[in-house]
Amino acid sequence: MASNGFRETTFQELINEGLLEIGDGYRAKNSELGGAGLIFLRAGHVSDTHIDFVGVERFHQELTPGLTLKVAKPGDTVITTKGNSTGRTTFVSADMPPFVYSPHLSFWRSRDDRKLVGGFLRYWSRGKEFGEQLGGMKASTDMAPYLSLTDQRRLRISLPPRSYQQAIARILGTIDDKIELNRRMNETLEGMARALFKSWFVDFDPVRAKLDGRPPPGLDPATAALFPNHFEHTDAGLLPKRWTIRSLTDIADLNTSTLSKSDHLDQIEYIEISEVSRGDINNLQFYSRGEEPSRARRRLRHGDTALSTVRPDRGAYFLALDPSPGLIASTGFAVVSPKTAPWSFVHAALTQPEIFEHLGLQADGGAYPAVRPEIVGALEVGWPDRAEVLSAFHRSCAPFYERAACNRKQSRTLAALRDALLPKLLSGEIRVRAAEKLVEEIA
Numbered sequence: 001m002a003s004n005g006f007r008e009t010t011f012q013e014l015i016n017e018g019l020l021e022i023g024d025g026y027r028a029k030n031s032e033l034g035g036a037g038l039i040f041l042r043a044g045h046v047s048d049t050h051i052d053f054v055g056v057e058r059f060h061q062e063l064t065p066g067l068t069l070k071v072a073k074p075g076d077t078v079i080t081t082k083g084n085s086t087g088r089t090t091f092v093s094a095d096m097p098p099f100v101y102s103p104h105l106s107f108w109r110s111r112d113d114r115k116l117v118g119g120f121l122r123y124w125s126r127g128k129e130f131g132e133q134l135g136g137m138k139a140s141t142d143m144a145p146y147l148s149l150t151d152q153r154r155l156r157i158s159l160p161p162r163s164y165q166q167a168i169a170r171i172l173g174t175i176d177d178k179i180e181l182n183r184r185m186n187e188t189l190e191g192m193a194r195a196l197f198k199s200w201f202v203d204f205d206p207v208r209a210k211l212d213g214r215p216p217p218g219l220d221p222a223t224a225a226l227f228p229n230h231f232e233h234t235d236a237g238l239l240p241k242r243w244t245i246r247s248l249t250d251i252a253d254l255n256t257s258t259l260s261k262s263d264h265l266d267q268i269e270y271i272e273i274s275e276v277s278r279g280d281i282n283n284l285q286f287y288s289r290g291e292e293p294s295r296a297r298r299r300l301r302h303g304d305t306a307l308s309t310v311r312p313d314r315g316a317y318f319l320a321l322d323p324s325p326g327l328i329a330s331t332g333f334a335v336v337s338p339k340t341a342p343w344s345f346v347h348a349a350l351t352q353p354e355i356f357e358h359l360g361l362q363a364d365g366g367a368y369p370a371v372r373p374e375i376v377g378a379l380e381v382g383w384p385d386r387a388e389v390l391s392a393f394h395r396s397c398a399p400f401y402e403r404a405a406c407n408r409k410q411s412r413t414l415a416a417l418r419d420a421l422l423p424k425l426l427s428g429e430i431r432v433r434a435a436e437k438l439v440e441e442i443a
Contacts, residue, residue, distance in 0.1 A: 006160050006428070011108075012153040019116040021109040022152050024081070025101030026070040028059070035060030038067055039099035043080045044314075046105065048088050048126075049282050050183060051078075053097065054315070070100045075118035077108040077125050079147065086145040087134045089125040091176075106152060115162060119169025127426045129158060160428070167432040168425045174439055175418040182407040183280065189404045190279060190351070193397040197348035200227075200393060201382040207231065207240040226389045242385035248349075249377040251341040257299035259328055268292040271329045273308045276316040279351075280408065298329035303343030305350050306333040310370045313360025319347050321405045334376040342394035344401060349381045417442055 014020035028040055037059040045052045059067065072078070076092040082104040092107075101107060108125070110118040124130060137151045159165075199205040206216035210229035215221075228241040236245040248254070259268075270285040270292055287296070300306065300320040308316035310332045320327065329335060338346045349355075359376070363369035384390065417438065424430035 005164070006158045009157055009159055010153070011155045011157065014116065014157075014159075015153065019110065019112050021111050022149060023070070023101070023107055023109075024149055025103045025105045026067060027103050028100075032059055032063055033057045035063075037061035037064050038071065039097060040102060041072070041099040041105065042102045043082070043085060043088075043104035046078060046080055046085075046088055046090050047277060047282060048090065049280070050180065051090055051092075051096065052277060053099075054278070055313075056099070059100065067100050072096070072099050072101060072107065073109060075110060075113075077118065077121045079106045079108070079125060079152075080104060081106050081147040083144055086147055087131075089122075091119075091122040093180075106147070106149065108152075116159070117162060117165035117169050119173055120160075120165035123168055123172050123422055124157060124426065126422060128423055129426070130155065158426075164428075164432070167435075171425065171432070171435050171439055172418055172422060175414050175421075179411045179414050179418075182411045186279065186404040186407050189400040193344065193348050193400045194351060196393065196397060197345070198352060200389070201345075201349070201384075202352070204231070204240050204382070223392045226384075226386055226392060228385075236380075239382065240384070244383045244385075245380050246383040247377065248336065248346075248379045248381065251381070251383070252339050252346050253337040254377045255298065255335055255373055256337060257301060257335070259297045259299050263299075265289050265326045267326050268296055269324060269327045270296045271306070271318070271327070271333075273310055273316050273330055273332045276306075276308065276318055278315045279318055279404070281318055292328065293330075295331045296328045297331050298333050298335045300327050300329060300335065301337060303338050303346075305336045305343070305347045307336065307350055307376060308332055309334050309359075309373060309376065310368050311360075312363055312371055313356050315351075315356050317351060319343070319401060319405070321402065332370075334373045336376070342390055342398070344394045344397040345381075345390055347401065348393075348397060350376075350379070355379065413442065 011020060011022065015022065026040075033040060035058050039053065040057045040059060041051065042056075045056060072092045074092055074094040074096070078090045078092060078101075080086055080088040108121050110116040110121065133155055134147065137147055160168075206219060206224060206227040207229065209216040210224070210227060211231070216224045216227065228243075230241055231238045232241045234244075239245070266289055268287040268289060270287060271281055272285065275281060275283040275285075287293075298306065300323045302320065302322055304320040304323075306318050306320065306329050308314070310316075336346055336350060358379075359371050360369075362375050363371050421430065421435050421438065425432075425435060
């Protein structure tokens with residue numbers, strides 16, 4: 001036992017004492033998937049910030065009894081164990097749907113919360129002690145990075161007293177809970193904007209209501225009056241009277257702002273595709289000017305939507321609102337800059353689920369299927385005959401996106417605080433009360 005009360009031990013010793021369980025995932029056959037049963041969670045759905053359940057596969061329901069040993073439990077710490085993503089960690093919360101781990105995932109599970117707090121393992125997995133051991137294990141083979149169960153059993157851990165484990169889990173968990181709340185709030189806000197776009201410009205609900213002699217639901221009389229009361233047949237199909245179909249390049253510019261040697265920037269804030277997921281930028285990479293990757297070329301302006309052309313079905317996109325001059329995206333993004341349409345309209349149009357499905361079908365290539373930017377530019381949208389319709393949409397939806405941007409800014413501040421506190425708490429460098437006070441002030 002160290003002088004600070006921390007116990008130096010290993011995962012194997014904790015397993016032998018009945019305090020810890022570790023395991024890996026289920027090796028599913030293709031024939032077992034495609035049903036409506038338990039979720040099969042692949043490593044690609046796991047990030048350091050959350051688990052993304054969008055687009056997950058499911059087992060056939062009758063297989064459920066045979067999968068129970070590989071089903072996640074609240075309190076599990078989850079680790080990706082194979083490939084370049086090895087070492088990503090996340091946590092299973094009580095409100096997540098039941099799921100089965102895939103072979104590229106492992107879990108650490110406390111079997112006695114009186115001595116080993118699951119929430120402590122959650123944050124130990126993000127600390128220096130695990131990170132250094134992980135780096136050595138990943139480098140021990142010439143093959144792709146891999147963290148085996150044997151390697152995991154050898155892990156050394158400095159285990160503090162239970163009360164201190166609880167404090168770490170509580171303090172850092174409070175921060176992550178607020179970040180997660182912001183993320184879910186943003187899903188709701190942006191979902192509302194997408195739903196309104198679909199209602200007005202895809203399903204034409206206000207026009208259908210007026211055609212049926214009903215007032216369009218949710219619209220004030222002035223806004224309702226902007227929509228025609230019947231349809232007409234066009235070459236593009238049935239459209240509201242005097243409406244047309246426009247391609248994206250008719251209403252926006254595509255990849256028009258590129259970083260050049262003449263741009264005077266001291267620092268580049270670089271956005272890589274792998275760090276973007278459904279509106280969230282999980283991490284920025286900072287480079288001194290001239291040291292940035294060659295693919296750091298897409299400049300961003302206010303209102304731009306950046307959409308990944310690599311594996312576009314995964315939904316790697318984000319909206320740039322008041323970006324800093326040094327914010328630069330990878331050339332793997334198609335950057336769409338509004339021209340004759342409000343940025344809220346363009347962003348909502350590009351983030352409809354059907355768009356990602358369509359682009360995924362258009363993608364070609366081997367390991368990294370991609371679409372050409374021109375395919376993004378060729379996407380079509382319903383275009384009203386009156387600009388006031390677009391203005392009304394922007395008035396309704398811009399506040400949703402702006403609120404989401406504020407939430408993301410707060411979450412970045414909270415994440416920076418968490419990352420600053422984590423090593424100090426794990427090492428005992430900072431007192432619990434001092435850390436709690438910092439969290440109270442910012443959260």
